[in-house]
Amino acid sequence: MQPSTKSIHDLEWPALTAQLSSRCQSVQAQLRARDLAPSETLDEARERMRRTAEALRASRDGDPIPTGPLPDVTDVLLRIDRVAEVTSLELHQLREAMRTAHTLRRWSQARRATHPALAAALHSDPALDRLLSTLDLAIDPDGTLADRASADLARCRRQVHDMRGRVVQRLEEFMAKYAAVLQDRFYTLRDGRYVLPVRSDSHIRVPGIVHGSSGSGATLFIEPRPVVLLGNQLKVLTAEMEREEARVLMELAERCRSEIAGLEEAHEACVVADLLGGIVSLANDLKAIAVEPESEPVLDLRRARHPLLALSTAGAVPNDLSLRAGRVLVVSGPNAGGKTVALKTLGLAAMMVRAGLALPVQEGSRVGWFDPVFCDVGDDQSLARNLSTFSAHVSNLAVVLRGVRPGALVLLDELAGGTDPEEGSALAAAVLETLAARGAAVAVTTHYELLKTLAVRDERFINASVGFDLATMAPTFAVTMGVPGASSALAVARRFGVPDDVVERARGLLPEHAGSREDVLRRLQDEERATRLARSAAEDESRAITALRVELEAEKHSLRVKERERLSREGSELVGLLRRAREELRDAQAKLRRKKVGEEDVREVERAVNEVAKLASIDGALGRGLEALKPAGAGRRKVREDELRPGMKVYVPRLGNTVEVLEAPSRGQLRVAAGALKLMVAVDEVQLDAGDESGAAEVVRGRAPSAAASEAPGELERVLRLESNTCDVRGLRADDALGMVDTFLDRVLGQGSTTGYVLHGHGTGALKLAVREHLKRSPWVRASRAADPEDGGDAFTAFWLKG
Secondary structure, X not given: OOOOHHHHHHOOHHHHHHHHHOOOOOHHHHHHHHOOOOOOOHHHHHHHHHHHHHHHHHHHOOOOOOOOOOOOOHHHHHHHHOOOOOOHHHHHHHHHHHHHHHHHHHHHHHOXXXXXXXXXXXXXXXXXXXXXHHHHHHEOOOOOEOHHHOHHHHHXXXXXXXXXXXXXXXXXXXXXXOHHHEOOOOOEEEOOEEEEEEEHHHHHHOOEEEEEEOOOOOEXXXXXXXXXXXXXXXXXXXXXXXXXXXXXXXXXXXXXXXXXXXXXXXXXXHHHXXXXXHHHHHHHHXXXXXXXXXXXXXXXXXXXXXXXXXXXXXXXXXXEEEEEOOOEEEEEXXXXXXXXXXXXXXXXXXXXXXXXXXXXXXXXXXXXXXXXXXXXXXXXXXXXXXXXXXXXXXHHHHHXXXXXXXXXXXXXXXXXXXXXXXXXXXXXHHHHHHXXXXXXXXXXXXXXXXXXXXXXXXXXXXXXXXXXXXXXXXXXXXXXXXXXXXXXXXXXXXXXXXXXXXXXXXXXXXXXXHHHHHHHHHHHHHHHHHHHHHHHHHHHHHHHHHHHHHHHHXXXXXXXXXXXXXXXXXXXXXXXXXHHHHHHHHHHHHHHHHOOOOHHHHHHHHHHHHXXXXXXXXXXXXXXXXXXXXXXXXXXXXXXXHHOOOOOEEEEOOOOEEEEXXXXXXXXXXXXXXXXXXXXXXXXXXXXXXXHXXXXXXXXXXXXXXXXXXXXXXXXXXXXXXXXXXXXOOOOOHHHHHHXXXXXXXXXXXXXXXEEEEEOOOOOOHHHHHHHHHHHHOOOEXXXXXXXXXXXXXXXXXXXXXX
């Protein structure tokens, strides 16, 4: 149910939508912004807010929604649909809108995974790209129909151009011949015919047709007789050209008509994008955030500011405000102290969330679904209806009481004011009790003491006050929950210029208990203000300590990373040297074989080569040392929100530390513990060690760890792969290959060696699997696994024989 016209007026909703409209670029988006209304359903409100949240995130990440030219093509689409004529300029405007829609579609589809709501809202039919290409071919950038639109059009235009040239040539000849009787040496057009300006007293000397005269009658515009025939031919050719232009335009309009549904969808996407751009601009000006509406009727606003005041006043005072169904918030305090502003802030928050607008509040704020919203703020006296202020308010109260239901939001300013205080306060109390009993969330401003005392005996009532600083004699506009406010009428009167003697006389006329009650309320407010200042100071100090600790940890981490990088760089240089030495040894071994050196000498070289290989391998002593020197960020990856569970250990680069997850993530934030320090971090800055997830990842994917990796014992002798210890079975059938492998195993055993390699390649993987299964079943093989990367990797299988 939409809020009533009165509620919309009282909350100044049109002023807010006017601010939004001024931040949109196109006329269509501006009109839609002015007419923006709260959603009818919770699902619609949530969808709107998801769009807003994604648009805000994109903008604040430096990747805003791309907006382009958006001419108003509403009327053009309507006339195309009704088979009416359109001009080339109108088709040009339609093309500009289509181009903007194309850009929006490309942008949103590329971000579908991270911005699904925007991808859906900015979608348009890709088939329109063909129509866009057709319009690009037929219409020039300035909006005129191009010669290339059709061969006949190009021919007609050439003929018209040539004939016009002939006409102009003959006119120039006549200007030279009859220069003496011409008013000036120029030609012009009259009724589509080319004419010369001839003096009226000499027109008889120029044979031709008169097509008009000047205002003074001194000049006659004559089409020379020899030019008439050429002019007629030009008219015929021009008419033929215009018929062809009309035919081409009709054909283009028909193409557009066949895609009318897609064009309307594309136009809608452009308007939505422009409106979202205005929403983002307004949110940035307000420093506002997206708050997803909840199904429960609740308002819990943290550091909330009235949006219109926040736009017009740099020092708008933020306040914490809370309200829920079945409760009544009684706001009291001095006039002009901010009571009504607090009411409107609550009402606007409820309506802005329903409309998909960001709120000027802090993170952690909650806004639920209220329906309907009733508001009675301001002076509604009507001379035309013979209603006083009190009568008008009572009339509005009757409407509220008839329409209120559970989950309604009711905002009442100076309830039952403007009448006898005793009767008015009694009526106000009865109305509030009724509204609370019916499950409405109610906020009311008052000066009635009876309403302030309701919180003492009825837990459904909660007091709040706006402050008044006696030192400056001015309101503070700060709302204090849980404390009733003093009206401070005499102090306000003095501030606005009432003479002191009048104020003192009024104070003397007050009952004795009234003055003491005001003093008590002021003391309560002063104590609350002092407590709030102390709490704020403590929070500031705590934040400063936390920031310092984080800064020190980051500095320590930076130093540690630099040292590791230095050691890693030096270690990598050493590995390079060792690998080059290994290659040189391998070349030396090959040369010895070619020179027919004795077998024992070759084996001696092989043993030297293998010692170097063991040292420089990934799992060798040097490799393990280098692994320990890797920078802290190596082997880590970003974590998805659905992977995070309480108790997990994750790494936060900003802190330079591994921390423990305390709670499941919420709204992109994660609560973690770093020692005794508890803090919130963003999910997107959390990393997970790759080693911590390998086992779990295998289980999730439904695969056990590979057999090749599990078969090999922890400590295996590292042997360099050479031609002499490698069996190449590539291209063989499995049976032939396995027979060749068995023969090779016999040869390796016969040579007194215990290690070798089988080269099977990758292929379909069938030969690789057959070889590895065969080696695993062989009684002679102690272990086998994929070769190290420097020995060929997974294309080879290394094996170790039993001694």
